[in-house]
Amino acid sequence: MDLEFQTIVERYSASLYRLAYSFLGSRQDAEDVLQEVFFKFLRKRPDFAEEYQLRAWLRTVTANQCRDLLRSPWRRRTLPLEEAASQPEPTPDPELEAALNQLKPKDRAVVYLFYYEQCSSAEIAETLHMTDAAVRSRLTRARQTLKTLLGGDEDGE
Amino acid sequence: MANERLNAYYEAQRPSEACMVRLCNLEQRPRPKPLILRLALPMAAACLLILVLVTQIRPTPEGVTAPLATSTPTARETLKPEPTPSAAVTPTQSPQVVDGSAPQIPVETTAPYTEGPAIPPENEGSGSGRPKPSPEYMGSDKPKPEPSPSEWWWLGGAGSSEPPSSDPGAEDLPTPQMPEEVTDITCVYENGFLIFTDLNTGETVTIDLTDEPLEPGDSGAAGIHIFGRDLVVALSVGETTEDVTICLFDLSELEAIP
Numbered sequence: 001m002d003l004e005f006q007t008i009v010e011r012y013s014a015s016l017y018r019l020a021y022s023f024l025g026s027r028q029d030a031e032d033v034l035q036e037v038f039f040k041f042l043r044k045r046p047d048f049a050e051e052y053q054l055r056a057w058l059r060t061v062t063a064n065q066c067r068d069l070l071r072s073p074w075r076r077r078t079l080p081l082e083e084a085a086s087q088p089e090p091t092p093d094p095e096l097e098a099a100l101n102q103l104k105p106k107d108r109a110v111v112y113l114f115y116y117e118q119c120s121s122a123e124i125a126e127t128l129h130m131t132d133a134a135v136r137s138r139l140t141r142a143r144q145t146l147k148t149l150l151g152g153d154e155d156g157e
Numbered sequence: 158m159a160n161e162r163l164n165a166y167y168e169a170q171r172p173s174e175a176c177m178v179r180l181c182n183l184e185q186r187p188r189p190k191p192l193i194l195r196l197a198l199p200m201a202a203a204c205l206l207i208l209v210l211v212t213q214i215r216p217t218p219e220g221v222t223a224p225l226a227t228s229t230p231t232a233r234e235t236l237k238p239e240p241t242p243s244a245a246v247t248p249t250q251s252p253q254v255v256d257g258s259a260p261q262i263p264v265e266t267t268a269p270y271t272e273g274p275a276i277p278p279e280n281e282g283s284g285s286g287r288p289k290p291s292p293e294y295m296g297s298d299k300p301k302p303e304p305s306p307s308e309w310w311w312l313g314g315a316g317s318s319e320p321p322s323s324d325p326g327a328e329d330l331p332t333p334q335m336p337e338e339v340t341d342i343t344c345v346y347e348n349g350f351l352i353f354t355d356l357n358t359g360e361t362v363t364i365d366l367t368d369e370p371l372e373p374g375d376s377g378a379a380g381i382h383i384f385g386r387d388l389v390v391a392l393s394v395g396e397t398t399e400d401v402t403i404c405l406f407d408l409s410e411l412e413a414i415p
Binding site: 005006009010013014017018021027030031034035038039042091092093096097100111112115116 | 160162163164165166167169170171172173176177179180181183184
């Protein structure tokens, strides 16, 4: 598989950005993570036979990067300027965004990967370094929370 | 309905144009050098710094080496040479006592003087009147009161190259190899001053010890850079300060002892 870097960026940047945003809930952090992921890609230049392997690699690196950022004590002690200035980021569905923000970062990522990316629980488990059962458990818990917060029609079924 | 709402929400999320431009230009940015190359320059600088520091610590022609040993048991253990079966023991002469009237040559051995030309000392004593204090420093040790000759035999001052039989554990110790004393430089202690004389050139250097004069029972050794050479001065004071025994050793010879 021999894709141009620009093609890879255009093909995967939106998807990876959403995953990072699901984790972090911040546009700036998500864009920083995205940049770091592609920077790692350029450094390592992993060679995959199939494109799904590249996609899985990019998702895993993104998830790892987000997890590292969430663990970072520096991030925990700082507040994005936008939040400090009380200027909420524009969002197409503020109610849904507020409900999603009630979930834990990993639960948000599970919801995104399952509903939007339509990944299987096994794929999600591999990407997020958790067991299949844990993915299903988180999914169930997230559905219940969203159902409660959004009026009972967010079960996803 | 729920999935459509979620899809619409996620679909609207995209990285900004500025971010996309940055990502597309990422490839054009110069790649970072490998870690080893990034560390090479700082490591080389650190090595150079360490080298310079080590060089600075070593004695310079103007400087004086730090005291090498005292008559404490620890220093004695440190300077005790390794057992050498073929080592020939060359005991030096018995220490002489300076009577305080005039500088005397305390010891004489047959060691030739092989060093380069002596560097003139900064202070030259004229031989008359009170000698001028020298800026050079020599450490004086007062490690133990009432030392016995058997406690500093290893410095060559007791006239014996072997530890006395009364020394505890002496039978277990190997016979040390004694260095030869310096013969072309003499040292005497007089009125609180150590007076070094280079017999080759006649130059004299005086070291002022009046601030901390020797006292009966003092003994010890110290390193000194004098007349362009690194020497070890070993001295022992007897019952009076006029009974001072001083021996000089060339540091290079001490270091050459296995």
